[in-house]
Amino acid sequence: MDDLSRFKQTYFDESAELLAVAEAGLLRLAPGEIDMDEVNAIFRAVHSIKGGGGAFGFSDLVAFAHEFETVMDGVRNAEIPVSTELVDTLIRANDVLSRLLAHADDGTEPPAGTTDDTIAALRRFLGKTGAAEETPAPPPATVHADDEDDEAGIFGDALAAIQAARDDQPPPVAGPVPGGKSPGDKVRWTIVFRPKAELLLSGNEPTYMLRALRRLGDAEVVCHLDRLPSLRDLDAELLYLSWTVTLLADPRVGRAQIDDVFEFVADDCDIRISAEALPPAIIPPAEPAPAAQPAPVRPPSVQPAANLPEPVVPPPPPVAPPAPVATSGSAKPGDGAKRANGGGTGGDHAGPTTHTIRVDLDKIDRLVNMVGEMVITQAMIAEHLRDLPPGQFQELLEGLEGLAQHTRELRENVMSIRAQPVSSVFSRMPRLVRECAAMTGKEVMLVTSGETTEVDKTVVENLVDPLTHMIRNSIDHGLEGPEERERVGKPRAGTVHLSAAHRSGRIVIEVTDDGRGINRAKVLSKAIEKGLVQPGSALSDEEIDNLIFLPGFSTVDQVSNLSGRGVGMDVVRRNISSLGGRIGVYSAPGEGSRFVLSLPLTLAVLDGMVISVGDERFVLPLTNIVESLRPKPADLHGLVNKCDVIMARGEYVRLVHLHRLFGIPKAIDDATKGLVVLVETEDGSRLGLVVDEVLGQQQVVIKSLEANFRRLDGVAAATILGDGRVALILDVAGLREMSRHGSANSGGASAPTIPSLAAPADRGGQRQRQTV
């Protein structure tokens, strides 16, 4: 039973992926631009969910999926025209399917009537096409022969039966083909197919080959169980079966076509093909009965296929439960899709070998934690070795260097396991945009780019909420309605551009809209009205723009479903900064606004430079450091008695004394006696940090300060150094803020320069356009 529940889990996992595939496909579906591959992919996804659901006896789910699938089938046969209404209904159906799956997963019954509305809506489309009111009937019989392959995803075998039910010409009825007496002018082939036991391991599926043979003519398939061991010795991953196929084919079917069937497995099996009439089997077939019993493992599952020609014609609806075994892990939903592209009848081979495994996230997290602790331990050892007399323990030191190297590589590799493309978040956005557009009555086009940018899973997960808020905000506040846009000479549909890119060890995500921009006068008056700003204070444009991040701020007078409760952007900013990220806004009136998020790639480990100021030590993220230098007195200049600037790399950079900022006693005040670390923030502005000393580079494990305390200005997080003491990890952009506003001000992220809005992030590779 444990086994079965494991399969169930696999089924739910895979169904979740399939639902996502279907949803992504549905969202790309629009009247007039129908990509048949998409439509097929959606069909297959729904179909696979249905098939697996049948295996586990989720009858509600199967019934519903069937309705869904029927409509999709109509779409791909061009019987049902694609309309916005249809897409909406299908998306809703996808949601219902997802709910049904969730109920099945919980083991609860979905509330009665969950599916009624949607089923009714789906049937209306069928009605329109005249494709029979009498659903549930089998989908229209115009299924092409090679569709069989497309459908033969994970849950394949029931399909054969369904296919049999649909086929105009019923498959050859079982029972020995009259020996030697080939009807008409057909040629009789005898094919002995003895795959190696390891065939399945390479992802091949003999069923497909048998089916392909069947397509060449009337085939009689005999399965041999002679190699089948006793249940105790049976290895679930191995294939013990072999087959003899007697094929009565049209003379036009040549040897080459039969060879083609086995083209991809020729090395993994023993095939003999002969055109003479031979005794049908070389090895006497054993009784199939005992083999049917074993635990749900793969090889026996092949058997129904082998016996295919039996006249199993399940009554419609074709929800004949496939062998439950068919879900056994190794098959990937993607395979089906890939195979579909393979097309033709001959190339009917098993899908590409998958080199991926599913791993429980907890295991990876444990691994990451362990690596973190290892990094600390390694730093500790290094710290102690530093005290050894130099020159004496050369080998030990070399060994340690090697260890450091390996630790770094280990860390990077472990981190890359958790890395995920941001597309998993971006792909949710089209839907959001669609809904928001519908609610606000605006026309919105979402353009995304750089969705393959990879970032740690924890970061990806935490991006959903902020991005949702930001996109809603852009549509609700940023974009104008279509009429207003036309009046000001913009295209009716507004554009929201979502992009991601790696920049200097961080991920930068931008949400750009071409709307009206931030209405500064309104923002300011609202802020004054709410007491967030003193009346009469002179704020720069950027400062006004940044007021929208203040808690409780909202310019909308009426609370809408979308936004206006004033819990939007401040939550976004807090979420982002709790991830060690920053957010900035750039706006130009009438042209639009741009929100720029910058986040660390991982939340676990960081390459840092340990510096000391007074008795305190701090860690500067390596990605922020440009260089460190000891300035000569001549390099330093006072700027209107307010601050010092230093000439570095051809530009004047403001000096910031860390000890003044943080109030640290006993530190070096004179920059010429200490060191200046030239740092750069994400937006490219530079700063010279005056510190006492640079102690060395080190990987540090990021520890939360907020878990037990709270966030501090200028501090990104904390870490534990080799001696067990805590050091704060500095937030360079935050330091810059503090030094601008004075440390008392916990000010927002304001921007120094306003990069042009005219060039919204074009980097990030392929773009993807869609209209919603």
Next chain:
Amino acid sequence: MSSSTAIAPVTSRTDLQPAGGIANGSEEQYVTFTVGSEEYGVNILAVREIRGWTPESRLPNLPDYVRGVVNLRGIIIPIFDLRARFGGGPTQVTKRHVVVVMQVGERTRGILVDAISDILAIGHEAIKPPPDIDSGLVDAEYLSGLYTAENRMVTLLNVGKLFAGEHVDQDAVPRAMLEPT
């Protein structure tokens, strides 16, 4: 503990005998400690451990009663200086000072005190309400009551409220930073 020296004689750990025996239904146990000449108590259930002083890392731009942060077996906890909190200026720490590590809600934090003095079982009825102090003098919010042990007065603290102001603005953050380690 009735000594009135500026820094009370440090009590060694072996003095930690439950003075009032095992608490019965109406009694609760309190850990008491000294800061200067005053004795304070906190509910023993809030106390996670008592550790010797280890050097802290200071945090910038915070009131002087936020002593800094230390590493408690891989997690980072803030240390509050109780003397400074009550307006007595920062404690000049020695190796004999003690940190009481407490669990306050979801957060773990330490308070720096001079010495642990006792564990008392105190019945509810024995706790006297704090006198009506002009709120300008003493912020009575965090005082949960007064108790007389022999002839000393023990001020019982409500640890939940003691540092409540510390994170008021941040507690609204819907999601605390993920702690990856």
